[in-house]
Amino acid sequence: MNNMVLKGDIAFTPTKDIMEIHKNSYIIIEEGKVVDICNQLDNSYKGYLLKDFTGKIIIPGFVDLHLHAPQYPNMGLGLDKELIPWLDTYTFPEEGKYDDLDYARKVFSKLIKDLWRFGTTRSVVFSSIHKESTKLLMNMFIASGLGAYVGKVNMDRNTAEELMENTKKSIEDTEEILKECCESDLVKPIVTPRFAPTCSEEMLSKLGELAIKYDVPVQSHLSENTSEVIWVKELFPNSKNYASVYDEFNLLGKTKTIMAHCVYNTDEEIDLMGRNKVYAAHCPYSNYNLSSGIMPVRKYLDKGVPVGLASDISGGNSLSIMDIIGGTIQASKMKWLESNKELQPLTFNEGFFLGTKGGGSFFGEVGSFEKGYDFDALIIDDSSLIGLNELSIEERLQKIIYTGDDRNIIERYVKGIKIEEPFTS
């Protein structure tokens, strides 16, 4: 029946402006979902498994809206380069290796283990162009118990020779995955044109059709870098702007959609994303590392665009959403200065929200502990971080995010199931 009660200091952000805190309370889980939070345990929950985490903090699991699994071996490498030369020198050669399933298994097991370690309970992932390694990645996520959307990458132009796909074959491979890999409740396929410059119009058009036909979500990249924006303008001279290229091919919100980066969108493009309820995946470290710029997150929030956070491995150099929440708040402060103090910095609360419910909502009722939400949770032992002064639970959370690391996460849950370290044998 998977019913249980966890006791501890419970904290979550039902909205970006509210931190709900229940000190020394009980959270009741039935069938993997939150049914209540209370100060005293009712008799009706007497038969439930009780886990006592008194003194520990219970928070929602972290959500990573954008990362590239096959780039994991390159994390931290070659960051003296900008986007396009970095892709050519580091990324494409690495992504070319994933027709080797043994190599893929080695990389993916390290990646999934580390996602587990850093408390990322759900993620949205680019695989490579390779069908079989994409299926392998999905099966490995299923085996781990963590949630994920996983996309086979499509690209049929402007890339390294070994990664250049035949358009027809690329679409067939994609369709095979959409048909075959739809059994899991937690791990699902997602249509993944790499980005407009590496996809022909035919490719984009067919992918839009597939997304609608199988009612699956879409992910891609949008307006990461100024040279890229100019390049797209040259490649698609008849489109109004970069975002509308995707829109014209039914890849911008016809089904649930994530666009990574969104540093250089115009107001018109942001409005379009807002109308179409397209998610922006904010990747602050990647945008620093590749000298891209800072996404004006405040503007997206003000315009009603859903926003979540992302590691963007390996443009980003950290898998830890804890780090990335801190980096997001820091980046927003630099954007505030850059915008002549127009775009207000993100608060701690907003950063925490973006790293949990902000991205979690892409998966449904995920990333919060409101009634009916999936119980995706982390148990945090912050005893190594505190003890010099009396702190409120909110201050302890600040310390965890700004100064803690994976060592402070002692248990992870997805849909009420405790997730053990994967692939240990």
Place this chain on the structure above:
Amino acid sequence: MNNMVLKGDIAFTPTKDIMEIHKNSYIIIEEGKVVDICNQLDNSYKGYLLKDFTGKIIIPGFVDLHLHAPQYPNMGLGLDKELIPWLDTYTFPEEGKYDDLDYARKVFSKLIKDLWRFGTTRSVVFSSIHKESTKLLMNMFIASGLGAYVGKVNMDRNTAEELMENTKKSIEDTEEILKECCESDLVKPIVTPRFAPTCSEEMLSKLGELAIKYDVPVQSHLSENTSEVIWVKELFPNSKNYASVYDEFNLLGKTKTIMAHCVYNTDEEIDLMGRNKVYAAHCPYSNYNLSSGIMPVRKYLDKGVPVGLASDISGGNSLSIMDIIGGTIQASKMKWLESNKELQPLTFNEGFFLGTKGGGSFFGEVGSFEKGYDFDALIIDDSSLIGLNELSIEERLQKIIYTGDDRNIIERYVKGIKIEEPFTS
């Protein structure tokens, strides 16, 4: 005699543009100093203690040019505020506690333990206004074996009541420390006016005299935040600019000097720092957290100003110079964009240099493995970070800085002495 040989992959930056790498080599230490690096071990070193770190990387210890010891309990707290309200709400109340030596001992032992953990072998530290806790901090550094300059803070205006000093008493207390605490080779006093706005002209003048009389270095804050710069202009209407306030009182390079932050200095002020060989301590995370801005490090390097890195606890949220090297490179990329691509981003090499020899040179021949340099070193085990692909030593270093943490540091040395974890009992 303290003579020894360490074997491993040796890496250091004699200049900001050169990474010297000796694969599988021997570094020879006599009397705590580097005397040679060689591929094959000469017979003349046969009697030396040989430590075999084959497969590990040996790098210089990290140097932190600016942090506030008594603020350590606040690390990660209250970062939704800007500099001045943050000082009033968090910093000053915390710093008021350090007349309590038991409390001070508790905080300082945690801080020094963590400096050790993160591989910071030398640091330049603000204490509080309290004489006794400043002496305690110096003695605790001596007991740890780590190197430090430690300064009793002086302030006699514009601060919280409990931190407001009587000018005469403040100078007497400072002079007592300068006289008494000069025995250690590794831990030394430094004259520490908090910053111009909290010091009367009389205070600044007397501190300049003390620095010269005892030939001790000076540290303070300079041009961190725009409101602060305006405030200084109001307080010192006759001074040409902020830097010249210190200069007029013999506090800007008459003896070795560090100025923290330097975000908003004019070209004229930077030139003055260059002429006076005044160090700029770059605190990227602090400058993000308190919405201060990004220091144009490239400009300082171009103008010949010595630059080192700093955590600025607790404006900064990480003690790790590894993190701060990464953050420094990232910040320089945003500065590149901000400067219309005029100020070139820092390279990995430059970041590594700033975190080792850049700051280390403030201590003398520290932060490099050139002949005659103090053997301050870290032994790095990066096996948890690599293994998916063959990497060069330089690529391994990139992975260590961008993705590693304290768990990768397995031994620390200062002047040839292995430093064990302090205050464990």
